[in-house]
Structures are given as structure tokens and as C-alpha cells.
Amino acid sequence: MGAAIEQSEPLKIVIVGHVDHGKSTLIGRLFYDTGSIPEVRYREIEATCKAQGREFEFAYLMDALEEERDQNITIDTASTYFKTAKRPYVIIDAPGHKQFLKNMITGAARADAAILLVDGAEGVREQTRRHAYVLSLLGIRQVIVVVNKLDIVGYDRAVFHAVENDIRSFLHAVGIAPSFVIPVSAREGENMANRLGHTPWYAGPTVLEALDTFSDTAVDEDLPLRLPVQDVYKWDGRRIYAGRVEAGVVRPGDDVVFLPSGKKTRIKTVEKWQEPALARARAGECIGITTEDELFVERGEVIAPADQPPSLAREIRASVFWLAEVPFLSGKTYTLKLGTAEVEATVVSIEERLDSSTLEVTERRAPELSPTEVGTVVFSLKNDIAVDQCADNARLGRFVLEDGVHIGGGGIVRSVSDGAGLSARRIDLGAKRIDGDEGNVVDLTSERGNVEFDVSAGFLDALAKGNRVLIRLRDLSQLAPIGLLAYEHSFRFEFSRSGDRINVILCNS
């Protein structure tokens, strides 16, 4: 092999943000500053721009389709490559227009890291927030916020900080802690690869320096083995189970279970073409295995350690994002594809419908989700499937939904159950509290299954000061965790019933 740089995996970064906040210019600048634009390409763009009577437009590097250039918009995702001294990068451009959200998500789903772009003059906008939320749902944790176009506002420090505060508080709400928030002008090149001296008040890294601190999102070898069966080849008188190791390590001699069938056996061989006797295979490798016993199992089963299996789910609660033009409907049955498994999934309840740009719950027990909306959804599955919660293992905790012939949306698994009731859902009472006509109200009437409560210091404090909180219950089963909470914190609770409504008032004793 050649120099070390060729062997390192390129970091895949997606650039997202509101339309016209400068994505294409930022990408062009990264290429230009790293010397990644081929001379011929540069001249070709120059000529196209000249023919259209415009200034040189970096955007043309990525927007290759005729419609994209004529209308000056990005329609679909594209990938381009550049290198720093440290390593190679792949940039995945993602369209900013709302109607191309499915293309943005298609691009972003492949990324290890993201640059979220905000126009410094215009501030946080609808797509800024929607894209940020999508990043959190896709599980992208390495995020740089770039506050762009600061040249337009004279590199005003106060303007930058106002935008920074705004975006930080929104990201906090979706569980993303940005690694860096960087003031830049992509057009002039300030704080991209170089410091031009316009922001002496900024002490942090440039965009390229910030990118160089990120790591490839390595597939996890430390988690328990997860090997979904992709196909079974019955060749040369042998049964080879083909698949990719999604997590952990597999070795000959391992005691394993196939789920959901529950069949147990021992790994006999781990193979690749021309390497029939591998000592092991790690997460990310595509292999074949044979087993000690001749089992008849199918695509969709997951091979796991007998002592650390995934959950067998018959019902799951998930965050779903919807992309198709036809709405996502409560009561409808979709095909849910998770790992290599496919199962019919009926929407039992859309517990919460969210505006993905504000994160406001716009409706509880909603009948449908419109395109670009997000919801908390409970699915009932026709057959058991093997899953992990997304927080434990994203590779077996995320899925897509097929609506008819196309993928209509995706989601991540929040909690699972075997059909006898979902495992307890943790509810933050502080975050759920709203100001109602009756004072402080927490509405639990749309929660299904078991709940557990988390309470913040502020919530406890409010009660200690003599405030009362009205909690509306769905049914009596929710009373037990409230009783436990009251007991643990020496609170009093009063239970009342009026008509079909069950209420509890929690207060200081």
C-alpha cells in the first residue's frame, strides 16, 4: 500500500441547513482551499457561468443537473471528495428545500458527521431546525455549526453570539451537543481553512481544523454479536449463512442463538471467498458462516450470543419521520424493514405528532403524519423480530417503512415489548409540565403501557415551594409509579375521579 493517508477511511460529512444559507458556497470553498478542484473543472464552471452572465459560482461543483443550475437549487444529494493533510473526506451535499427532504435524509443517513449551516444575517430558520432534528434521529452525534455570511454583518461578534445561543438551545432540545460553533464567511474564506483576521474575538478552530478532530464512526466491536442472516446459499452440498457482522465479533466455536426462531447451535466455520477458515470476523465484515447443526433458518433471523440476545419484539415504540407524499396513517399496515428482517407493522397509535421544525407536539393521538412530520408511534408487529433499542445498538435499532412499493419513511426504536405490554417508558415530568387553566398540568392520557418518572431539580423545587401539579392519568396502572415518586420525595398525592377522567394532584406534604 502507498502512504498512510490512502489507507485511512474517508470521513463522510453531510452539509445541511436552510435553503440559501450558503451550502454550495461552503463546499466550493472547502474544495478550493484544499486544492481539490481540478483545473479543467474550474474552467468548465467558469465558462458555464460566463455563458449565463454570472459571477463564478462554486455551487456548480455540486449542482450537476441542468435543472439545478438553471434554477440555482440543489435537487438531489451528491458526493464529492477532498483531502486535508490528515485524511480524505467525502462531502455529501444535501438539498435544503423542504420538498427535497427525502433526498436530504438519503444523503445524511450515510454520514459520520455533519456541518449545520446557519446564515448569520438571517439566523435560525425552519429548515435549520428540521435538519438538526433529522440529524438527531439519524443518530449523527458529531456536529459542527457554521454561522455563515458574517462578512455581510461586518463580522459583528454580538450577531454571531445571538445566533450561537439560538442554535445551541435548539440542539440541546434534540439531544445534540455541537462540537464547535464557528463564525465564518464561506465566500471570503474566513475561518474555513484559514484565518483572515476578521474575527479576532474567536479563539476556536477553523472548519477544517474542527473536521480533523472527528473520528470515523466505527462499527462497534465491543457490543454483543449481531449477525443478521442476509441469505442462505445451499452450494456444494453445504449451507452457508451469508451476512454482515453488524456488531461484535464472531468466531468458530461460539455458542449462538438464531432469533426469532430460538434455534441454538455452535459456529463451525467463518468464511470468505478463498479464506475458508477465518479465526474471526469483526463488525463491518461481510462473511459466510456454517454451523455445527444443519438448521433451517431464513433471511431475517439474527445470529447472537446465546447469553446476550437482542429483544424479541411484538410491539415497538419508535420515533418515525415521514417522507412520502401520502400521509402516514394510524391503523394502517406498513412493511417495516429492520436489519434483514421484514415484518408487517400496524400503526396502533400515533401518540404524538411533532412539527419537526419547532419540536412542538402539535397533536396527541393523531390520525396521521404529513410529509416531513415526525411522531412517536406504537406499532404492533405481525411476527416477532429481533431488535435492539436504538440507544443500545443503532444497527439493530433503526428501520425503514415501506408504503406500497417505495420507502416512505424511517424511524428509530425507543422501546420494545413482547406483546404483553411495552417495557416502561421514562417520562420527564418537568418537561411534560404545561401551564393549563387548572395550573400546572401533566397529561399522561396518551401514554401507553408502563411508565416511569424522571424528575428534575426544578420540578421538585416547584413542589417544595407549595405549587401543586395536576396529573391526568390514562388509567389506574399509572398510579403506582406516582405513588412511588411521592414516597421517595415525601410528597402527598390526592386521587380523584370525575366522569371518565382520572386525576392526581401532587403537592408538598
Next chain:
Amino acid sequence: MADHLDALEAQSIYIFREAYRKFDNLAMLYSIGKDSTTMIHLARKAFFGRIPFPLVHIDTSYKYPEMIAYRDRMAAEWDANLIVGQNREALAEGMGPDKGRLVCCEKLKTDGLSRIIEEHDFHGLFLGIRRDEEGSRAKERVFSPRDRNFEWAYKDQPPELWDQYNTNFAPGTHIRVHPILHWTELDIWEYIRREKIEICSLYFARDGKRFRSLGCMPCTKPIDSTAVTVDEIIEELKTIKAPERAGRAQDQENAYAMQKLRAKGYM
């Protein structure tokens, strides 16, 4: 997995196995070039040495004789089922680049291909295109549906998330599967070196010239080069500034030539 080539290889194998499981009547388009030759090597890895579908070569009759000889020798070595397609009707009517390069590509390649697909009722085709080759290819999905008329709806492609591909399509749709979409030109050559894959001799310099991208004789120009080994080609690529397809005349016909060709079914 630390190694970049291992990661690329694993992704390609995953795609091959997914398509093979999901679609009947698949074929692989073989253009004799470095990319599709590498793609065949990856298919053999995916299927433990086999190529469980036919290879299809669309012969425009304007190919270099070295390419055809190499093709036949390799197909025999791989024990592959090679199908050669040709738009004989168009050739009989004298189709050639002198009638216009884009018209010629459309007649001899696109139409040649759709005839073969119809004749054999292929439901899907593996193609060795890469995102870094050219702008409209950068926009492709891994599993890309084409309608009854082989047209690509590039303005309204289905979403593709993680490794979940669209595998259900309306009747009459055919699917193009792109197992090496995520590779770059340099990745391909580094993999050829690592795996010792035999590549058509036209890629190596002779009399100060070599081909960087192989196509038809009238429309493909070699580049100035002294690279006679894979190592030397890799070194050369690191310094070269010209795009890979600069020697392919049909791309230069107009600014969106490739997009227009590809929307109608060109590879």
C-alpha cells in the same frame, strides 16, 4: 475495520447479496473496463467464487480488438455466462459517430441494451458506475428504478436510508443496481493492486500513451503517460488534474450530455 478498501469491499458485497436475494433474472453489464472488471471480482467474493448471473456486453462494433480478446479470455477463466448484445439493425443502417456522437451512443449502447433486457426479460442489471466519475452519476441511488421505457426519474428518486434499499417496484419497472457507486477511481486502482486483478492491457502505457477510461475507438482518446504498471498508474493519478472521462468525446458534446443520455437509459 480500519482499512478503507476492506470497508468499500464489504459494502459492495452487501449490495450484491441484497440484490441477488431480492430480484430474479439479474444480469451484470460488463464493459471490459477497470471498474466492471473490479465489480466482477467483488461479485465472486460475494458469492464464494461464483458469478450467479450472466454478464452482458453491449458491443458497438467500434471496440478495440484488445478489449474483445481480453473479454473472451476472462469470461472463460471466470466460468461466466457471457451474453454479447449488438444493435445489428442500426449498424446495418450505417450507424456510427459520424451521425452524431450522442445519437450513436443512444442507438448502439442504450438501444442495444434495452433490446437485450427485453429479449432475456432481465428484471435488474448490475452496473459499475461510480459517484466520482461524473456529475449525474453522483446523484444516483444504489438501487435505482427505471420505468418501462428505461427512463430515469432523476428529479424524483425514492429515499434510500442506511442499507435499506427499495426492492419492491411497480410491474414493468426494472432496477439498476450500483455495487461500486461509493468507490473512487483511485480506490479502484488500489484495490486492483491489492487483489492482483488482471486488467485490459490498454490501460498500460505503450509508446507514451495509455487509456484512462475505455470506450469506443472513434470517441476515446488515450492520455500521455509512461505508467506501465499498476503502481505507476496510482502514482500518476495522484498528480493528474484532468477528469477521468476527459478522453471520452461523447461527454463533451454538450454541458449535460451525460445527464441526457443517462435519463434515457445510458449506463
